Amino acid sequence: MSADLPGLGPSEWVKFGPRTDVRRESVARGLDIPYVRKYSVFTSRRTFMPTRTSRSRFPALTTFLICISWCLTGIWLFPQNAAIHLQPLSREIIAQRLQRLHLQNAERETELKSMFEEAGCEADRIQEQIVRRKDPPNIICTLPGATDSLIIVGAHFDHAEEGSGAVDDWSGASLLPSLYETLKDTPPEHTILFVGFTDEEKGLVGSDFYVKHFPKDQLSNMKAMVNLECLGLAPTEVWAHFANPELLADLVRVTRALHVELRAVNVEQVGNDDTQAFRDKKIPVITIHSISQETWPILHSKKDNLNAIHLDDLYESYKVVATYLSYIDHVSH
Numbered sequence: 001m002s003a004d005l006p007g008l009g010p011s012e013w014v015k016f017g018p019r020t021d022v023r024r025e026s027v028a029r030g031l032d033i034p035y036v037r038k039y040s041v042f043t044s045r046r047t048f049m050p051t052r053t054s055r056s057r058f059p060a061l062t063t064f065l066i067c068i069s070w071c072l073t074g075i076w077l078f079p080q081n082a083a084i085h086l087q088p089l090s091r092e093i094i095a096q097r098l099q100r101l102h103l104q105n106a107e108r109e110t111e112l113k114s115m116f117e118e119a120g121c122e123a124d125r126i127q128e129q130i131v132r133r134k135d136p137p138n139i140i141c142t143l144p145g146a147t148d149s150l151i152i153v154g155a156h157f158d159h160a161e162e163g164s165g166a167v168d169d170w171s172g173a174s175l176l177p178s179l180y181e182t183l184k185d186t187p188p189e190h191t192i193l194f195v196g197f198t199d200e201e202k203g204l205v206g207s208d209f210y211v212k213h214f215p216k217d218q219l220s221n222m223k224a225m226v227n228l229e230c231l232g233l234a235p236t237e238v239w240a241h242f243a244n245p246e247l248l249a250d251l252v253r254v255t256r257a258l259h260v261e262l263r264a265v266n267v268e269q270v271g272n273d274d275t276q277a278f279r280d281k282k283i284p285v286i287t288i289h290s291i292s293q294e295t296w297p298i299l300h301s302k303k304d305n306l307n308a309i310h311l312d313d314l315y316e317s318y319k320v321v322a323t324y325l326s327y328i329d330h331v332s333h
């Protein structure tokens, strides 16, 4: 395919059909987004209440200025010679890894470790970080980069008691080895840490421990934390409200270039996720997910099983995230 945007060159594997529904959320940069529906979620009822974004908050002049600054920034960020070339894994591999699902959290961690090894993350690049003695550890696979700057890619492998947690969050965790495998052949600028977090459902325990025990003098090296939560229920979505504006803008650019629709669905009234500890340290974060008004009741219920996942959507999210990681690594940060 050819990309819409100057600089984001043709990626050899971007072959999924163009969608006409690419929205104009690219002017958002973390602000309220014209033309994009947002949802408020009320925890007590487990229902979404859709609300329309109010355009009236944007006087015409402000919107115009945002657009102009966006364009100027965009040109600056897209040197003509920048391009992303990735070789995707097959849809079958993504499906097989998703299906290697276990009910016990300890087995999930072991499976994730096996998949990292199969993906080429050798033993000396895998670290298991003990968090609570009786619980599985955090598992970290490191892709060394040319610099000390860091990108964290996180997903939690544990699940709530109800259901099998195929969606929440084996969908995200099972992608980590595949993302490593996709990116490993082109040495990145940043060192990329793929982290399977433990005990998210017990109160963000694994991610909190990870950040609190990270060497303090290296926290400032973390340029981005990309969190994968509950993928495959629908096409790719982003938690725009809590996303770092630059990371959000980059995701918009990448999805536009891929002709993939990106919806902003904000879920802060539901609860929290593994970005919390990173946000507390002012590290730029972004959560990519697929939760919507219709699918929210699936989480933490018996319906959270493999049947809830649309492989087409999961595969698309995999390709979006792989491209996005490559993009933020090579081009914009």
Ligand SMILES: [Zn+2]
Binding pocket: 156, 168, 169, 200, 229, 230
């Ligand atoms: Zn989750």
